[in-house]
Amino acid sequence: MIEVCCGSFEDAMMASECGAKRVELNSALSLGGLTPSLGSLIMIKQYSDIEIVSMVRARAGGFCYTNYQYEQMxxxxxxxxxxxxxxxxFGFLNEDRTIDKQRCQEFLENVKNEGCKAxxxxxxxxxxxxxxxxxxxxxxxxxxxxxxxxxATAEEGIHLLADLQKKYGNQIEIIAGSGVNENNAEKIMKQTGIKQLHSTCRGWGVDATGMGERVSFQVSDEDGDRYRSVSVDRIKKFVEIFG
Structure with missing residues (x-):
């Protein structure tokens, strides 16, 4: 299965129309993905039956949150x-980079009470x-x-991924993500035994109104007039890989 990382209602609809079965719904993909708007979730549910995994993340950066940030999440x-x-x-870490069991447990209780996946x-x-x-x-x-x-990428982490899948794959579903694309997907699956992949299927939209005479609202100088979206062609290639 391919899980398409989406930053909007539009992205998710494009993924659905191309035949993808699951999306991870975010906002602010340029920040690594933050909590999506309720509007995007509601609209996707209204127009598609694609499976939606919603990100819960308050800010960019690390994963040890203040009490206010945690309560917001x-x-x-x-x-x-x-x-x-x-x-x-979602994910919570302690300052020593171990799993924050208490916060994870509270989230899990809420998720499981609704019969959802975590x-x-x-x-x-x-x-x-x-x-x-x-x-x-x-x-x-x-x-x-x-x-x-x-x-940094799943392809670079292929040896640990394979070992985790071998030792724990029958106890937890492992999804390989980061730098996964239509060109390395089959290699990653073959060498790790992992059957679920996560990809941004990165594409670009264009909006030239982000630059004024003396101001800029462009995402970055490198991106120019572009903003992140998904690529229909790349999603279709993933769907073909998974049959």
């Missing part, structure tokens, strides 16, 4: 569940000991783990 979680998300992706996201890739971390996640009751094998 907990409230967002409850709203996303109330409006029909199929799953939730994914621990790539905060896992910042943990000090991946084997201790994955065993903690299994004990807590997570359904899925999204990871690059603690490397």
């Amino acid at each position: 907990l409230e967002n979680l409850k709203l996303l569940l109330a409006y029909g998300t199929d799953g939730v992706s 994914t621990f996201h790539r905060a896992f890739d910042c943990t000090r000991n991946p084997y201790e971390a994955i065993e903690t996640l299994i004990d807590l009751g997570f359904d899925r783990l999204l990871t690059s094998g603690q490397e």
